[in-house]
Amino acid sequence: GQNIDQPTEMTATEGAIVQINCTYQTSGFYGLSWYQQHDGGAPTFLSYNALEGLEETGRFSSFLSRSKGYSYLLLKELQMKDSASYLCAVLDSNYQLIWGAGTKLIIKP
C-alpha cells in the first residue's frame, strides 16, 4: 500500500529554523518532491530529491534517506511569508506523485 505521513501542523517563530518531516511507505519510489501551498492558492514546486543526502536552495534545504523512507524540509531564517502548507509527494514507479496530507506551518512574530 501507499502511506505518506507528515505532521498536521507546526508553529515556529520568525527568524528561527524549522524542520518538517515526511515518512513514506510506497510500492515504488523514484524520488520525493516538496511543494508549498498558501491558503487558497495552488501548490508550487520547491525541491526534488532522488539521491540520498541534502540539497540546498537558498533558505530551503531538503534531505532524503531512501534506506529509512524519510525526508525533511528545512526552512531557515523564517519569514512571515513562509506561513503556508508544505506538501510532501513521492514519485512512484509509474511516474505519478503520491501526496501526503500536508503540514500547515504557522509563523509567529
Place this chain on the structure above:
Amino acid sequence: NAGVTQTPKFQVLKTGQSMTLQCAQDMNHEYMSWYRQDPGMGLRLIHYSVGAGITDQGEVPNGYNVSRSTTEDFPLRLLSAAPSQTSVYFCASSYRPESTDTQYFGPGTRLTVL
C-alpha cells in the same frame, strides 16, 4: 506565458447537473493531470494524459471524464454531479511524463455540489 489556466474559479452545481472544468497550458508540456484536494487529505489524481490523444485513469476516476484533443487543453467533465464531488480541483502539467516530480499547477476551481 500564462502558465496553467483554469476556469471557472468558483462553481455551484445541483446534484445531477453536468459541467466541464477547463484547463489550458501554454508551455508545450506533454503531461497534464487533474487532482482533487479535500480537507485533511493529500491531493488525489483523477485522470492524466501523457500527450494529445492519450488519457488514463488515476486513483479516483469515477464520475469524471477527460479528453486531450490538443497539447494545450485538458478539460474535465463531471457527468452527473454528486455532493461527494464537492472539492477543490487543480489542473497541473509537466514538461514530459518522466518529469512529473516538477508539476505546474493552475489556480484551482472551487466546486460545491448541493
